[in-house]
Amino acid sequence: MRAKLKLIAALALVLPAAASTQTFQAPRHTAGPSPLLVAGSPTEIQRRADDGTQIERGRSPAGELEEHRKLERALAALQPQRAGTVDAYIVVAALDSDPVFGREARVAGEVLDRRYGATGRTIVLAGTDGRAASNLPRGTPATLAIAFARIAELMDDREDVLVLYTTSHGAPFGLYYNDADNGYGAISPNRMAGMLNGLGIRNRLLIISACYAGVFVPRLQSETTAIVTAAAADRSSFGCVAENDWTFFGDAMINRALRQPQPLATAFEQARTLVAGWEMQIRGQPSNPQVSIGANASRWLTVLEARLPPATEPVGRPALERGQAAASR
DSSP states (O other): HHHHHHHHHHHHHHHHHHHHHHOOOOOOOOOOSOHHHHOOOHHHHHHHHHHHEEEOOOOOHHHHHHHHHHHHHHHTTTTOOOTOOOOOEEEEEOOOOOOOHHHHHHHHHHHHHHTTTTTSOOOOOOOOOSSSSSSSOOOHHHHHHHHHHHHHHSSTTTTTTTEEEEEEEEEEEEEEEEETTTEEEEEEEHHHHHHHHHHTSEEEEEEEEEGGGGGGHHHHOOTEEEEEEEOOTTTOBBEEEEEEEEOOOIIIIIIIIISSOOOOHHHHHHHHHHHHHHHHHHHHOOOOOOEEOOOTHHHHHHHHHOOOOOOOOOOSOOOOOTTTGOOOO
């Protein structure tokens, strides 16, 4: 009996230590795409995307409550606008649970927050960065809509600006939301435009990183909108390997070009040149990133760019490394 008690005591000391050293496993996509977004005619699929379709499955009530609380905390931390000051409100959303998107979103939030002086006015919606379960609210069609609505309550739509960065997979119908085998959804250009226009968010810088992201340009461009996309409406973009720190476009636009105190148009040209060079190295079809800057966007863009901070250095592994970054999305 004494020997048995000694064995139990020894196991009690060893097992917790062993459990604490277990490597975190990021969620994996194993079930394939949801029929909700791939079944039916192109018209039917587009209609679901226009509706902002989202489906969740296998979620525990306790887990959903924790997600609700994370989103509540993030929304409550947003500060109101300052009268007479052009304030930028930053929303960054990783709409896929592959860690490359979670890593990219976190740093994008930091870069954009610093560039546009948005401390206290930045919200990041993202899954894991690959090291541990996410402490951030999930990036989904629903949480993105809620973030837009809260910002619309806080901002002055006559002077303030929404800066949006999304990173995910894309499709001809728009952005594809996929949280491993538990969450599926879509956001089309019509859906995005309907949300922003309906909330009265007129001044906006929209940076959309995904395959086919150019489909958003015709629907979202306006006199007071600047929109940048990672690819043309009929092209893929590259670098979405889960182990990467950056996608091609995220690395070029966020991690390099927007770290420099240079105008948006100049930053875009730098990013486009970088991406084109990387695509040549992997012999990929050019993604052909797009830009549209409305004639009256200069009213807020000039103000924001007059107070840009000094340059910072890129972080993380370059998107084009060890040949891994060739996967399109």
